[in-house]
Amino acid sequence: MTSELPSGWATATLGEIGRYLNGRGFKKSEWSTSGRPIIRIQNLTGSGSHFNYFNGNLADEHTARPGDLLISWAATLGVFVWAGPEAAVNQHIFKVESFIDHGFHRYLLEYSLDHLTRNTHGSGMVHITRGRFDQTPALIPPLAEQRRIAEALDNHFSRLGAATSGLDVAERGVGVLTDSLTARAVTGRLPVPPCNPRESATELRKKILTERSRKVPRRRATPAAPGAEFPAQIPDHWVIASIDELAANIEYGSSAKTDEQARETDVPVLRMGNLQAGAIDATKLKYLPATHEACQKLLLSDGDLLFNRTNSAELVGKSAVYRSSFGPMTFASYLIRCQFLPGVEPEWINLVINSPYGRKYVSAVASQQVGQANVNGTKLAAMPIPLPPTAEQHAILRELGLRRGQSTQLRQLTGQAKTRAAVLRRSLLSHAFAGKLVPQDPADEPASELLGRIKAERQPKPATSRRIGRQRLNHSSTRLKEEPSL
Template identity: 75%
Template sequence: MTSKLPEGWARATLGEIGRYLNGRGFKKSEWSTSGRPIIRIQNLTGSGSRFNYFEGDLAEEHTARPGDLLISWAATLGVYIWPGPEGAVNQHIFKVESFIDQHFHRYLVEYSLDHLSRNMHGSGMVHITRGRFDKTPVAIPPIAEQRRIVEALDDHLSRLDVAVSGLELSERRERLLADSLVARAVTGRLLVESDGLGSGIELRDKILAERSRRVSRRRATPVPPGAEFPAGIPDHWVVVSVDELTSAIEYGTSTKTGELEQESDVPVLRMGNLQSGSIDVASLKYLPATHEDVHKLLLADGDLLFNRTNSAELVGKSAVYHAALGPMTFASYLIRCQFVSGVEPEWVNLVINSPYGRKYVSAVASQQVGQANVNGKKLAAMPIPLPSTAEQRAILAELGLRRDRSKQLRQLTNQVKDRAVALRRSMLAAALSGKLAPQDSNDEPASVLMERIKVQQVPSKVRRTRSIALQGANKSSTYVKEELPL
């Protein structure tokens, strides 16, 4: 806010312009399948649309009706107009009773939260208490000007919101297209022309002949596919098992790892290092270079790592190690697959991470306490559609080109969204400093409104002898301060 206020404006704090009623904590035993929906933060942010319900009696302060102003004050901070239906306000959400124009109040809180969050250090907003929120300074225009500002902001920001919604729709379509591209790739529907690239059937025969010479007697007879591949493939392809394509399948080291102590220490890849089909080296643990497991389990270029134990959603993710990352080994929750010649490791990785690979993993995973597991035998039996080596490479190259274009589109979309956020911020700043809507000298000064608000907050015994109504503002009631973390 500017240091000098426009004519007719007044200084105040967020705590002075409204009553903030904290939601109710609902026990799991109180959840129901009918009644009022329990409004949680994810229902406000859009990150979750599923509701739990509450059928019991509910205090008015915990009841949200269509049009009520709600503030989420934990984890994700934001301010929202509740669209309905009538619901029960969960803890970590404020129901707001505005002493000023409710829609102006909403914009004021949005701007204030954004300003506070950008001026915090460390972990940010989690350290802002209810007291700090209440004491946040704001500038209040006359009630009539509040409504003119809201009208101007609604006009400008609605068009901005439409543009952002269009960008978000494009992002959702792009994600669907990305999934579709992978599905088309692993079922032979991505390339326009594949004639002359050879046969997967011929490749399988060569692989099995080579495999019989290279693998140990124990694995001389490969495990066949443990399930049918759940989609059609070209006639010149064939479905094989992971085992038929590999010269070795083995578990990683169970030795306790630690932080880097010597420059020669070797990184140990763990399940968290497998992200979105690739290896992420942002967080690593190490073993001494002299450790016997480092020598025995040192990764080679093209080794595929498969996550055998994780949550049900994440078990079975995989990635390919490349020598450019430097010497590395791998932990026991990962399985290494080494392939015979003719097999592109990235092709198998693509299939495993595709919707069809995820379907197989989901079908064979065994559930343990809070974890899912897919052991080496089940991985060995995973069905893999096999085109020729040349066609594997052609499909991977085409998919790479399309992913590069998609990445460029995402980067451009993110840049435009960042600009939209900055534009929204600048519009709010202009509006809340009196630069977006005209001032009118005939408006009742905001100082008069603030005096009425102060009188309204006088304890009830005094207020009964001085019944003073807020003219032109929203319904209000006694304001009670309480110290809560925001």
């Protein structure tokens, strides 16, 4: 906030310039398949498109209509203009009744919430208390200037939004291209230079099974057959094998309690959050003492594949390959380790698991338990894997790496452009609320007059009067907006 007020501006708090009505907590027993959609935070942020419905009587304060301002104040902080049909507002969402210009209020709330989020220390703000929200300071310009600011921001953000939408389309295109490349790679349709394999896939599978019989424990002596048909055609010289046929070892990780702070000799523990986009993300780790049993029996070896067996339905089945360059590591119980026999490239199995075909298999065999999806070791062992000769596995992975590198560069460029767009939006808001976006007009009625009328309107009424209702507030807001300039 600026220390010197622009001409005609006044200081206030968010609580003084609007009324913020918290949504209703709907019980699961109240959900319906018809009626008003229930707006949850994920419906506002775009992280979820599914709606539950409410088919009962609903108070006006819990009813959202097209054009209403809504604020998510838990998990994700954000300001949204409701564009759907008449709906029910769920808890953790404020419905806003503005006492100032509606458009200006929207941008002021966006700026204020962004300021609150960016100035919160620790692991991140997951909610904001009502008291802190209401007491958040705000600089208020004259009503006429509010309208000019809102109009200017609308124009700027309209152009910025069009550019950002183009970037979103480009990002989605990169994702589609990546999936297409992966699907072509694991079905032998990605052109690669001739690799002249020394042995056919049939011979490779026979050699792997022979080696497996010498290395695996008796309880796994007979490998599981593929648990499903592979849902695509593969080259004639390839074969289909189960993961169990190709792996010397399949085992679960440790359930030992870990520490966030590491001592000098502690060993990092990879968890499901450390598997991202088919690779190991070692930025957020927990630790076990090097003397712990898990660090002795479950220490990872170069080339071990880790599979995420329990997660949300969208994320279960992630996998990644551990490399010794990360240093000594072990792994947690929600992960399964697969150690493959000679002739099987772990990155090839990782590619198949993370391909559209691998995700399809995971989705088909996953069981649901209390909101979590689970794929146990038995189902993982039966996953069908298309197997080319070893030399061809390496050739395909090299070619795919080159093409993915180009896609990654494009994704990075679009990400950088979107970051610049977000910075520009923040800069425009900062200029707007410092009085630098549009000129001041000495003829405008000072904001102090507007705030005075709002304060008077909100004064407690005699005992015979009820709390100010929506109709009176709307009438008051209209009257304020129609007040002639001085």
